[in-house]
Every structure is written in structure tokens, then in C-alpha cells.
Amino acid sequence: MLKKMGLCLLAGNLAAYPVNAESTAKYYFGTGFSYRILGSHGLRDEKRYIQRKRASHDMVLGYRLENGRFFYGPEINVERFRRGWFTDTKASQSCEAIQQSSYYCARRSTYRVRGIFGRKVGQNAEVYAALGMGVMKGYGAIRQGRTSLGINAGVTVGLGVQYRILKNGMLRAELVYDNYDLVVQHPTGLDGERYSPSYEATTIKVSYILNF
DSSP: OHHHHHHHHHHHHHHHSOOOTTOEEEEEEEEEEEEEEEOOTTOGGGGGGSOOOOEEEEEEEEEEEEETTEEEEEEEEEEEOTTOSOSOTTSOGGGTTOOSSOOEEEEEEEEEEEEEEEEEETTTEEEEEEEEEEEEEEEEEEETTEEEEEEEEEEEEEEEEEEEEETTEEEEEEEEEEEEEEEEEOOBOTTSOBOOOOEEEEEEEEEEEEEO
8 A cells, every 4th residue: 555655646746746947956864763663574473582672773865856845856764773683693592483484583774765755735844755675684584593694675665744843954754664575685594595584564763854
């Protein structure tokens, strides 16, 4: 559902509000935090063993074009999980629940490249949609008590709101959905087995955006 909403808004904005000579442009940088609110699919009964520290440091860098009440542009988003991995990735009790399939036990970092499309609503508020590609690096379970680093890629969609609180600053809140089913680097077992875990997550982000 989120994917369809993001695609529709993207197509509508591009068709109805093209860039013209009256557009203004600016760069922006933001920092804050994110929190994962839904686990990845495929975990089933193993959820109770998953690493519970889901918060991360969130950073964003973008280029914004404004055309009347509408704005759009590219953005890079990075999440770093200081405590998103296991204390001992070679013998972690938190990852011993693997049965017949592999899954990601913890995230290390997430990278997104996406387009932002939105409009102003009132004097200080804005709403927007984001659509793009993302990559997640994390530790996948390969057998009882053992993990291996893997990388997945896929589609990311976001819906958010921004509120201006200073002349060049805005407070942003966003709901992001990631579905990364393309395995770029497979977690590898001790005997050379290559595992293919999938990754899906819904995340809440709160950050402060500074225009310059």
C-alpha cells in the first residue's frame, strides 16, 4: 500500500509541477534518530531471540528545488546502529534460534538514495513522500550460535511531515518502509554455504533539518 501511494504521488508531482526558471534551490543537512517498530518477515517464532536494540543515529543530506508551494529533489539517508549487532558474533546466544532457514539477527547500517516530493500546507508545515533504493548491512544467522555479515538491497518508501521552527531549520517526522529482498552479499556458513535472508522493516524517524 505504501509503495502504491508513493508511486502515485511521485508521478503526479512530476507531471503537474515541472522545474522552471522560477524555481529556487538549496542544500540541507539533518541529524536525529530512528526506531524500528516492526520486525522483518520470516522470523516467525524466532522473534523472541532477535536483538532488541532497534534505535539508531540518523543522518540526511539533500538538495531541494522549490516551485511555488511544491518542492522536490534527491536525498541521501544513512542510519548507523551503534548497538545493532551482537557482542560476540561468533557465539551469540541471541542468534541460536535458527531452524531450517537463515534470517538477519541484527542491523549494522542502512543506506538510502531517494527522491523527495512534497508541498507546503500552511505557513510553516510541509508534507512529503519519498521513493528510492536502499541497502542494509547486517548479521545473518547461519547456524546455532553463529552469524555472518550480509548485505541486502531493495525498495524504500517514506511518508513524512516537516515543521519550520527557526528561519533555516525544520523538525521532521517520517514513517519509512523498507523491503530489501535482493541479496548483494550472502551470509556464508563455515562450510561455504551461502544463505539468502530477506529483510523488511518499518521505521519511525525524527530529525532536525538545517537549510544552507
